[in-house]
Structures are given as structure tokens and as C-alpha cells.
Amino acid sequence: MSANWHPVANAQPTEWLLRQGAAGAPYAVVRRFAFGDPNRPDVWFRVVTWAPASAGRELIGWCRTLEAAAAAGWDHRCAAESWRHHMAARRTDPATMASTRPSAADLVRFYRAALRRTPSAGSMSGAARTPAPAMKGRR
16 A cells, blocks of 8 residues: 655745735745755745846844734835835935935835834834834845
8 A cells, every 4th residue: 555645745935026916926935045054954044026037136134033024024025115206205316316326125114113113003002113123134
């Protein structure tokens, strides 16, 4: 008698496309890396901006959990939109915007620092949003 086994039983997820909603365009890519001892690996998650090809992606940071990596990707999405709106409101031309844009890791760091300083939107209590778990940014 043969056991019911399928190769999918050995499948391990290693990459996730982050998108808002099922039909939304991707905004980040998270990839799982395991280093060291295969029996007790040191697991990290790298989060990068989304682009069709790897060459067009930018490092947002390295995180210890998938949840922290997803939060970093989302925070980058929010930070990049906020930065674009700020620059557009100042009537900044596209060339200047491109040349002065902070790195993806810096955008997230600045965005999270601003969230800790100001009351969250729509909050009557004025309590600041709890920051997402720390991430380790590398360039």
C-alpha cells in the first residue's frame, strides 16, 4: 500500500508579492532566506520595492519575521505616496523629484519616525500609532 504523498508536501514558500487587494498592483516583494545550520537555520526576510525585474527593485530592509517585512513594505508604500504628494504640492518638477528622492529604507525610517511624533489620523485620543517591529536596513 502506498502512502498519499505529493511533492507539494515539501514545498516551502520563499517569495511573496505584496499587493493591496487581489487585483491591486504589487508594491513590494518579500523573500525568505535561511542561513547557517539547515536543522536550525537563521531565518531573515528581505523586503524590496516591486518592479517587473530585479534590477529595478530597491532594498527596503531585512526583517526577522514575515509580518515585520510585510509591515515594512506597506509603510514604504504609504511613505512613497506621502512623499510624492508633498513634492507635487510644492510643484516640484519630475527631474528634481527623481534626483532628490530618499532611498526606500530612508523613506520608511522617516515615515515611522513621523508616525511616532504625531497623533494618528482620525484618533480622538491623540495616541500615536504603535510602530511596526524594527527592521534592519542595508544599502
